[in-house]
Amino acid sequence: MKRSQKTKTLLLKVAIHLAALLPIINLYIDAFADQLGADPVKAVIHYTGIGAFNLLLITLCISPLAKLLKQSFLMNVRRLLGLYAFTYTLLHLINFIAFDLQFDFSLLLSEIIKRPYITIGMLAFVLLILLAITSITKLKRSMGSNWQKLHNFNYFIVFLVAVHFYWSVKSDVSEPLLYFMMSFILLMWRRKKIQRWF
Amino acid sequence: MLIKSPKPSALKENQVTDEGIYQSRRTLLKSLGFIGASGLLAQTSTANAGLFDLFKKNPVKAFTVSPLKYQQAPLEISVTAQILTPEAKVTSHNNFYEFGAQKSQPAQLAQQFKVKPWQLTISGHCNNPLTLDYDDLFSSFELEERIYRLRCVEAWSMVIPWLGFSLTKLLQKAQPNSRAKYVVFETLYDPEQMPGQKNRRLGGGISYPYVEGLRIDEAMNPLTLMSVGLYGKTLPPQNGAPIRLVVPWKYGFKSIKSIVAIKFVEQQPANTWNTLIPNEYGFYANVNPTVDHPRWSQASERRITSGGLLARNRIKTQMFNGYGEEVAELYKGMDLSKYY
Numbered sequence: 001m002k003r004s005q006k007t008k009t010l011l012l013k014v015a016i017h018l019a020a021l022l023p024i025i026n027l028y029i030d031a032f033a034d035q036l037g038a039d040p041v042k043a044v045i046h047y048t049g050i051g052a053f054n055l056l057l058i059t060l061c062i063s064p065l066a067k068l069l070k071q072s073f074l075m076n077v078r079r080l081l082g083l084y085a086f087t088y089t090l091l092h093l094i095n096f097i098a099f100d101l102q103f104d105f106s107l108l109l110s111e112i113i114k115r116p117y118i119t120i121g122m123l124a125f126v127l128l129i130l131l132a133i134t135s136i137t138k139l140k141r142s143m144g145s146n147w148q149k150l151h152n153f154n155y156f157i158v159f160l161v162a163v164h165f166y167w168s169v170k171s172d173v174s175e176p177l178l179y180f181m182m183s184f185i186l187l188m189w190r191r192k193k194i195q196r197w198f
Numbered sequence: 199m200l201i202k203s204p205k206p207s208a209l210k211e212n213q214v215t216d217e218g219i220y221q222s223r224r225t226l227l228k229s230l231g232f233i234g235a236s237g238l239l240a241q242t243s244t245a246n247a248g249l250f251d252l253f254k255k256n257p258v259k260a261f262t263v264s265p266l267k268y269q270q271a272p273l274e275i276s277v278t279a280q281i282l283t284p285e286a287k288v289t290s291h292n293n294f295y296e297f298g299a300q301k302s303q304p305a306q307l308a309q310q311f312k313v314k315p316w317q318l319t320i321s322g323h324c325n326n327p328l329t330l331d332y333d334d335l336f337s338s339f340e341l342e343e344r345i346y347r348l349r350c351v352e353a354w355s356m357v358i359p360w361l362g363f364s365l366t367k368l369l370q371k372a373q374p375n376s377r378a379k380y381v382v383f384e385t386l387y388d389p390e391q392m393p394g395q396k397n398r399r400l401g402g403g404i405s406y407p408y409v410e411g412l413r414i415d416e417a418m419n420p421l422t423l424m425s426v427g428l429y430g431k432t433l434p435p436q437n438g439a440p441i442r443l444v445v446p447w448k449y450g451f452k453s454i455k456s457i458v459a460i461k462f463v464e465q466q467p468a469n470t471w472n473t474l475i476p477n478e479y480g481f482y483a484n485v486n487p488t489v490d491h492p493r494w495s496q497a498s499e500r501r502i503t504s505g506g507l508l509a510r511n512r513i514k515t516q517m518f519n520g521y522g523e524e525v526a527e528l529y530k531g532m533d534l535s536k537y538y
Contacts (some may be wrong), residue, residue, distance in 0.1 A: 038291030
């Protein structure tokens with residue numbers, strides 16, 4: 001890799017760390033101090049949920065952007081973005097279990113079974129765990145071509161997350177629909193790859 | 199000698215305390231006006247912000263509320279709950295889609311709302327239809343304080359010290375006749391003032407005006423309150439100024455805000471949420487831990503009080519929100535899983 005490419009990658013990574021971490025730190029400081037509106041629990045759940053979705057979509061933008069702009073160094077930050085998408089998802093779930101359900105695990109279990117939008121959310125989370133674990137370089141190497149197959153599940157995950165968001169909304173669905181559209185556009189970019197599945 | 203025996207749903211007055219708020223409330227009343235407003239401004243909420251809208255923050259000039267004179271309510275009705283929800287939270291966490299579908303929006307978008315002049319008409323199947331002007335809302339009946347639990351259908355709850363009068367007093371004045379089987383309530387329709395009525399997206403896709411209804415015996419129950427104030431003062435617009443309904447044993451969406459019309463009718467009216475999503479929201483909407491919302495459990499709820507993320511506030515939901523002693527009789531023999 002050229003030196004300038006390395007510098008660019010490094011700078012971009014620092015920027016991603018800051019952009020992903022600072023809002024979260026700020027969020028939890030406010031939430032613990034009860035400075036996040038009347039219901040800090042809902043606030044942190046929604047913030048980390050929508051944040052995870054945003055990060056997932058940004059991750060999916062990377063390879064099209066790298067090709068369009070002919071900036072191959074962008075590919076170097078894709079794993080980092082994906083891992084932050086996973087981190088936000090993990091926080092989203094922890095918020096739900098720890099602060100909303102307050103460790104009522106029987107309620108958690110019945111909600112996962114009874115509520116389709118939570119079932120789907122959990123499925124997306126489990127798949128994301130697999131992707132996060134297999135992002136370790138050693139595992140990636142040992143998996144060979146299976147790695148790409150597994151990580152193509154990301155397209156399916158985005159779809160699940162879009163449905164999860166849509167079903168969780170009370171009445172106005174315009175925001176979920178916007179996210180559906182963004183997901184759709186990013187998936188269309190990969191339509192040939194996806195068609196091969198069927 | 200009058201001997202009062204409090205009902206089981208009522209706790210003793212000394213059990214309703216919020217670390218000093220309640221005990222010193224009367225001496226604090228004068229200063230609360232300032233606390234209310236500044237507390238609201240301090241709570242500029244990032245609650246519903248996504249990563250894309252980190253940068254829009256705008257403090258708003260608060261609507262002016264004024265102190266009200268009122269009676270302490272008799273214990274058996276009023277003191278029924280535990281810890282009061284702080285005023286700043288009561289006035290900043292609102293489902294009032296006319297001013298935006300997000301909880302923090304009404305407190306921001308309703309501050310310019312004009313409540314003077316106001317007209318509330320009572321009409322329909324009655325012998326003495328009448329109209330109350332703004333001042334009549336506060337002077338027609340003696341105001342009393344009622345501390346009620348409010349249980350939202352979204353599984354959060356609050357404890358709020360309302361000021362108002364029993365709806366039954368108002369209805370009796372209008373002398374409903376034998377054809378009056380139901381009572382319909384309607385919120386103001388004024389898209390110029392209520393941005394949610396003008397913009398479908400902001401208003402959560404509801405068709406306005408917002409309509410609610412009660413069976414006549416529910417409306418006549420002494421618990422059913424017409425509220426004109428909270429925490430000792432007139433209602434702020436985000437809570438339904440100048441006058442709103444409070445039906446403490448039903449989910450919050452029944453407690454319609456900023457009412458301009460009450461009508462006696464013969465047929466069961468179509469209420470807004472029931473019309474919009476019939477399988478999720480019924481006409482009766484009684485708080486019922488055994489009948490789940492299709493998308494979440496109603497068996498427990500989170501009580502909004504002070505305390506941040508670590509507040510251990512999940513509690514079991516009570517049948518009729520704990521007011522069964524007063525209202526269970528109304529639904530004798532009804533299948534409440536069918537009439538949800």
